[in-house]
Amino acid sequence: MSVLALRHVSRSFGPIEVLHGVDIALRPGRVHALIGENGAGKSTTMKILAGYQPPSSGQVLLDGQPVSFASMGEAEAQGISMIHQEFNLAEQLTVEQNIFLGRELKRGPLLDKPAMRARTRELLDRLECRVSPDRVVSTLSNSDKQMVEIAKALLRDTRVLVMDEPTAVLTRAETAILLRQVRALRKAGTAVLFTSHKLDEVEQIADDLTIMRDGRVVWTGEAAAMDQHAMANAMVGREMSDLFPAKVSTPGEVALEVRNLTVPGFSRDIGFTLRRGEILGVAGLIGSGRTETFEGLCGLRPATGDVKIFGQPVRIDHPWQAQDLGLCYLTEDRKTRGLLLGKGLRENLTLQALSKFDRGLIDTTAEERALDQAIADFDIRGHRAAMVGNLSGGNQQKLLFAKTLLADPRIIVIDEPTRGIDIGTKQQMYVLIRRLAAEGRAIVVISSEMQEVIGLSDRILVMRHGRITGELGADATEDAIVKLAMGVATEREPA
Amino acid sequence: MSDATAPAPRRIRMTVIGPILALVLLVIAGALMNPNFLGWDNVTNVLARSAFIGIIAVGMTFVITAGGLDLSVGSMAAFIAGLMILVMNSLVPSMGAGIPVILIGMAVALLAGLAAGLLNGILITRLGIEAFIVTLGSMGIYRSLVTWLADGGTLSLDFTLRSLYQPVYYGGVFGITWPIIVFAVVVVIGEVVMRSTAFGRHCAAIGSNEQVAKYSSVRVDRVRLMTYAALGLLVGIATIMYVPRLGSASSATGMLWELEAIAAVIIGGTVLKGGFGRVWGTVIGVLILTLIGNLLNLTDFVSPYLNGAIQGAIIVLAVVLQREGKAR
Numbered sequence: 001m002s003v004l005a006l007r008h009v010s011r012s013f014g015p016i017e018v019l020h021g022v023d024i025a026l027r028p029g030r031v032h033a034l035i036g037e038n039g040a041g042k043s044t045t046m047k048i049l050a051g052y053q054p055p056s057s058g059q060v061l062l063d064g065q066p067v068s069f070a071s072m073g074e075a076e077a078q079g080i081s082m083i084h085q086e087f088n089l090a091e092q093l094t095v096e097q098n099i100f101l102g103r104e105l106k107r108g109p110l111l112d113k114p115a116m117r118a119r120t121r122e123l124l125d126r127l128e129c130r131v132s133p134d135r136v137v138s139t140l141s142n143s144d145k146q147m148v149e150i151a152k153a154l155l156r157d158t159r160v161l162v163m164d165e166p167t168a169v170l171t172r173a174e175t176a177i178l179l180r181q182v183r184a185l186r187k188a189g190t191a192v193l194f195t196s197h198k199l200d201e202v203e204q205i206a207d208d209l210t211i212m213r214d215g216r217v218v219w220t221g222e223a224a225a226m227d228q229h230a231m232a233n234a235m236v237g238r239e240m241s242d243l244f245p246a247k248v249s250t251p252g253e254v255a256l257e258v259r260n261l262t263v264p265g266f267s268r269d270i271g272f273t274l275r276r277g278e279i280l281g282v283a284g285l286i287g288s289g290r291t292e293t294f295e296g297l298c299g300l301r302p303a304t305g306d307v308k309i310f311g312q313p314v315r316i317d318h319p320w321q322a323q324d325l326g327l328c329y330l331t332e333d334r335k336t337r338g339l340l341l342g343k344g345l346r347e348n349l350t351l352q353a354l355s356k357f358d359r360g361l362i363d364t365t366a367e368e369r370a371l372d373q374a375i376a377d378f379d380i381r382g383h384r385a386a387m388v389g390n391l392s393g394g395n396q397q398k399l400l401f402a403k404t405l406l407a408d409p410r411i412i413v414i415d416e417p418t419r420g421i422d423i424g425t426k427q428q429m430y431v432l433i434r435r436l437a438a439e440g441r442a443i444v445v446i447s448s449e450m451q452e453v454i455g456l457s458d459r460i461l462v463m464r465h466g467r468i469t470g471e472l473g474a475d476a477t478e479d480a481i482v483k484l485a486m487g488v489a490t491e492r493e494p495a
Numbered sequence: 496m497s498d499a500t501a502p503a504p505r506r507i508r509m510t511v512i513g514p515i516l517a518l519v520l521l522v523i524a525g526a527l528m529n530p531n532f533l534g535w536d537n538v539t540n541v542l543a544r545s546a547f548i549g550i551i552a553v554g555m556t557f558v559i560t561a562g563g564l565d566l567s568v569g570s571m572a573a574f575i576a577g578l579m580i581l582v583m584n585s586l587v588p589s590m591g592a593g594i595p596v597i598l599i600g601m602a603v604a605l606l607a608g609l610a611a612g613l614l615n616g617i618l619i620t621r622l623g624i625e626a627f628i629v630t631l632g633s634m635g636i637y638r639s640l641v642t643w644l645a646d647g648g649t650l651s652l653d654f655t656l657r658s659l660y661q662p663v664y665y666g667g668v669f670g671i672t673w674p675i676i677v678f679a680v681v682v683v684i685g686e687v688v689m690r691s692t693a694f695g696r697h698c699a700a701i702g703s704n705e706q707v708a709k710y711s712s713v714r715v716d717r718v719r720l721m722t723y724a725a726l727g728l729l730v731g732i733a734t735i736m737y738v739p740r741l742g743s744a745s746s747a748t749g750m751l752w753e754l755e756a757i758a759a760v761i762i763g764g765t766v767l768k769g770g771f772g773r774v775w776g777t778v779i780g781v782l783i784l785t786l787i788g789n790l791l792n793l794t795d796f797v798s799p800y801l802n803g804a805i806q807g808a809i810i811v812l813a814v815v816l817q818r819e820g821k822a823r
């Protein structure tokens with residue numbers, strides 16, 4: 001009575017087996033959550049279910065019958081859709097063209113544009129997404145892109161919807177909308193499989209739960225039997241302690257002083273100071289200009305304003321100038337801005353701090369040592385000789401971290417530090433960030449995850465519509481942040 | 496779960512052995528068809544002919560690896576040749592026909608090459624114009640400039656100078672002529688720079704994803720500019736080796752060199768979109784192209800007029816192989 005199931009499925013890439021005898025069964029009208037650490041094999045399992053990849057051994061069962069999909073098209077014809085962890089959109093086409101790509105509506109030989117337009121509007125409305133169907137996808141924010149992906153899947157009458165970390169790039173409000181859609185689909189009898197590193201979502205919506213570790217299923221059953229803490233423990237295979245390290249900061253001298261920073265089109269009159277040893281959180285809704293502000297600060301986009309680094313007035317027009325001054329920005333977008341997906345771990349790791357390895361010729365032995373160190377320090381799992389594009393999402397994030405830190409910045413701006421990272425690794429990252437602060441570095445953390453901002457920061461700036469609307473202390477409440485982010489309250493609370 | 500320290504799977508890839516295989520097959524075919532093929536004379540002849548395109552193609556490898564393109568190198572060479580000859584001829588009355596004049600001519604060639612390359616690079620990086628457009632434009636400009644300098648005809652080097660200068664093409668040490676030696680030196684340096692310097696790494700990074708390079712504090716524009724400047728300089732060097740061969744320059748000098756250089760780079764396995772390049776591959780690409788011409792001349796199996804057709808087919812084949820290497 002399961003619609004789609006895997007029986008004893010294993011999967012190897014080259015000589016390496018990454019799934020070992022996985023069993024999972026999706027039932028109609030139920031939401032099934034698949035959770036596990038980075039690299040546990042969640043995406044691979046999902047791809048096999050949705051016909052994107054064949055299993056190396058074992059069976060895929062559709063309505064109890066073994067099937068082998070020759071292509072994803074065949075799986076789609078059976079009513080199975082998948083939304084990938086990485087976007088699968090044609091960047092140069094419009095929203096509407098993407099939604100109907102490959103299944104354009106026609107009237108006679110011509111495209112039926114009005115009908116497609118109406119259907120697109122309707123789908124986007126259902127998702128409460130306000131982008132115009134005419135917008136070119138490359139100009140959309142990540143969360144809007146995700147909504148387009150979801151609209152694309154909703155268009156098809158799906159019996160099985162597989163979603164790989166659909167909420168990783170969504171805000172809370174957007175996540176709520178998505179979860180509403182998922183409930184509607186469940187009611188209509190669709191079997192939904194999704195994965196997320198946000199365990200509160202899992203607790204909220206999952207009926208069934210499967211937990212994977214190191215390519216094996218370690219627990220499966222009714223989701224109600226597990227609370228978040230139990231899930232986290234089962235995922236990492238050990239008892240999880242507090243997620244956030246203690247806030248023991250002893251702020252030192254002023255490291256960064258920003259006045260009247262304006263990034264045309266994104267933010268205006270930004271001013272703040274940051275001390276050594278401090279973690280400054282930056283909260284705000286997606287689209288509030290946080291990323292652009294700090295990209296402007298670091299010379300990644302045109303900006304004006306007065307910036308002082310350790311008391312010295314500086315002018316930063318290019319990212320390398322920022323780095324020379326000890327200021328680094330760690331991007332939120334690891335796929336298109338952070339890592340060279342077609343290159344190996346070593347080349348990615350050392351790209352930002354290549355001069356450290358430059359003795360006329362590049363010292364590859366030193367590079368290899370640095371890679372050993374990074375793999376150990378950040379617990380990067382995956383094939384050492386792999387292309388970075390083949391690492392699991394979370395492991396890519398860890399590599400990106402390692403890469404930026406290799407440049408040994410004194411001031412680090414970290415944009416969405418734990419996007420797509422499992423809870424065990426998150427904890428490690430938080431400890432790491434706190435340790436960086438304790439070493440006397442000055443740290444800015446931009447995050448859309450409220451708990452993260454609150455749990456990690458010594459002070460919190462809240463941005464709205466490209467301006468700072470308030471500053472809160474370490475004891476800030478979620479409520480206070482939301483108020484400032486939405487523009488309900490605008491007073492500056494004493495820090 | 497895979498182990499982060501597991502050894503790399505060794506896979507022989509078609510993109511690596513493809514060009515080598517093709518070269519070996521050509522050599523075997525040549526040796527079977529004509530006994531003189533592997534003779535010293537023919538081998539040095541092939542290498543010397545490869546040298547001009549080869550020197551340029553090494554520079555082109557860097558430009559393409561960094562995601563650029565330069566269509567102007569052929570006419571740039573013609574222009575530099577014309578300029579060099581004019582300058583040297585004009586110095587003969589005051590300085591006499593001696594070595595100093597030739598040295599000045601060489602310096603002019605190097606400077607002109609560097610300047611022309613910088614100009615391309617500045618237009619591309621500072622003004623943000625598509626490389627294809629910029630170099631298509633400069634290709635036309637240099638070609639017409641050399642025609643104008645030669646007044647539609649041929650510029651010939653002063654007769655005495657010519658015999659003084661000729662050893663640069665025909666002479667050498669241990670029976671190896673200078674063009675081959677210079678080519679070899681350029682290749683070795685190019686390979687080392689591509690493989691193990693920060694500059695080579697940066698070229699590949701920019702070519703595979705410019706955004707990532709920028710966010711990683713790579714000085715994208717400067718590296719790009721340097722690839723064009725280096726290519727210009729190498730065109731200057733190639734021209735220095737080329738002028739003594741005929742002692743003249745006309746509007747037909749260096750015709751289609753850009754295409755041969757680009758073809759050699761692609762046949763050698765460098766990715767046209769950028770992001771990955773290898774200099775040794777380019778050398779093999781150049782040798783393949785020259786050998787085809789040479790073979791057709793030595794045998795009367797196929798008409799030499801079909802040279803272009805065969806070269807074209809090989810280029811397409813090389814790109815197909817590249818794609819398969821990626822899709823596997």
Ligand SMILES: Nc1ncnc2c1ncn2[C@@H]1O[C@H](COP(=O)(O)OP(=O)(O)OP(=O)(O)O)[C@@H](O)[C@H]1O
Binds near residue numbers: 039041043395420
């Ligand atoms: N195409 C591939 N080639 C080689 N190895 C791969 C490939 N795809 C995945 N892997 C490896 O398989 C393992 C499982 O990866 P997978 O993407 O399924 O993990 P995941 O559970 O989705 O992790 P995350 O939470 O980080 O997204 C990883 O070690 C990864 O490096």
Ligand SMILES: [Mg+2]
Binds near residue numbers: 043
């Ligand atoms: Mg995944």
